[in-house]
Amino acid sequence: MGLVDIAAAKTLASSAVFIFITLLLLASAKRTRTCIVLFSMQGAVVTAQILATAYVHRSAEAYAIAFLVLVIKVLAIPYLLLRIVDRLNMPREVKASTTSAQSVFITAALILLSFLVVQPYVRAFNIDEDMLAAAIALVLTGCFLMVSRKKALMQVIGLLVLENGVFLAALTSTFGMPLVIEIGIFFDLLMGVFLMGLFVFRIRDTFDHLDVSKLRRLRG
């Protein structure tokens, strides 16, 4: 067994743990910048996971997807978001409606919950339990971040975390979708973040703040 084989096996075995760590850190982070860096690190874990899968299954498509994830989720989107934070020139706290400790506790509970809900599917379809649970935990935590953080940018990050989860679920259960479709999905994602960034500037210019919990003119 060569060194690369060992590395690939170790990556596959441990990447779920690293994803859980990024999730707990995201829940406790107090600054938007920290969250963006954590999101980038999460992307790096996912990239390592895809590379390991690509190596084990000898799949050229998976290498291409790993490259895409690296470029878009680890580099491009975090860079774009950091630029937005810099140019917004606004207070940078995430303004959570729960304290850090509460958030970490809730996230831990969500991780436990995701291990519970994946059980029937793991047994029936012979899918890696840790990774599928990690995917569901990403989706749930993404939703939690979106509803509990008040800053517009944090909602974008929550959405991205959620999307990471959907992506990881696809990867663990089917080794990803056809490459053309994956490229299309990444393009949509990038455009989406770009547009949301533009909207964040519009919110700042029209409202003079970024607190989306105060956006409540439209009701009923």
Add this chain to the structure above:
Amino acid sequence: MVLIFPLLIPLLGAFTVLLCKSPRVAVRVALGVGALEMIAIGNAVVRVYTTGALQAGEYLRADSLTAFFLINIGLIFALVLVYSVGYLRHIPEGRFSSPRWFYGLVFLFLFTMIAVYLSANLGLLWISVEATTLASAFLVGFYNTKGAVEAGWKYLIVCTVGIAFALFGTITFYLAAVRCGIPQDTALNWTVLMNAAPRLAAAPQLLKLAFVFIVVGYGTKIGFVPMHSWLPDAHAEAPSPISALLSAVLLNCAMYAVLRFDAITARALGPGFSHHLLLIFGGLSITVAAFLMIVQRDLKRLLAYSSIEHMGIVALGVGIGGPLGLFGALLHAFNHSLAKTMLFFTTGDVRENYGTLRMDRIRGMARTLPWTSGAMIAGGLAIVGMPPFGLFVSEFIILTAAFTQGSYLIAALILVALSVAFGAMLFHFQHMLGGESHTTRVRPKAFLTDLAPTAVCVACLLVLGLRIPPVFTNLLHSAMAVLQ
């Protein structure tokens, strides 16, 4: 090539319009591109009607169902383009809110919606539906007011989350297909899946899980209660032509996506599961929307809730199923788009003359704006399902389907919701039309570009209400055959 042109023209048109510095030139270019696009769509529809389904490469396909919805989008889009000529006069030249940006974004929006209809691949379908959100978010926030920016943000976030769930559903669908032995590279192809549907019955759990996520995901875009929160805001804050496009075309687009998945699931597992789910969401939507219509204060929000109600009726028609239910549902989607387009067009005039859309501040419309009021009365009668307009026929067909299948509860629910919606519309409209007006008329006469689209809508609704042309019935029947 027949299928490439309807996609290529709006995409190139969007960039061409953006290059036009002068607003007048931009309007003319937009009308020219629109005319070309109508020819391209018409050509595709005629080809499908005469020779059957068309396939272009691996990813594009048009069958009768596509053709039916292409007629819908082509007709409504043409009306919107004509109406916008008059509507855009009061838009000041701003950084991103000039006519050229309006038309540029509208053509991009059209491109994404045509892509939804022409997708042969369920993955491409998802990409296109997500792209419709991205293309239209700035149109919703076009006015850059506080309300518009808030509505645009809400629309972008809520729909993107919803669509992310639809992606999860699509992936699960793919997983089910792969597990049932369909090769990976064709496991998202709709035709392949439809033909192999009986084999998919081997993975019922996965298929059911997938369909739940699909309905919740795309249902967010259709505006099913309780995922509808973006819809009234977006419809109310967008410019009137955009509200018409959202309500009459975009919602149908999302419904089309659900129909495609519903067909496969129903064929694989029998109609029980997927149709019941549609009945639940449809029933919830019509009930909640009908009662919320009573308490609305803003005219466009009233119309938006009415859209939720009508999409609920369409979902119920599909859910009741059988040839009659599906026929009624497709016809109703078409009728609703015509009537709602017309009503949203009248709101543009109302806003311009009264400076508000708050219904309690609008009085005496019948005297000050006779033409607009006439259109509003006709549209109002059509939308509540009065004969001789088309919606009466389609609602009657859906009700007949419900009674013949013995789903009396559903029939009762539809009747109650329709009566409540009727009362709410009547109450609000008579308040706006009657009484003495406080405002003086701003505009001396109604513009031809406002009245002509409305006249076309009324004519189409009358034709569909009195005698549906045999060509149209044939197309509808072959569209239904695609789904069964």
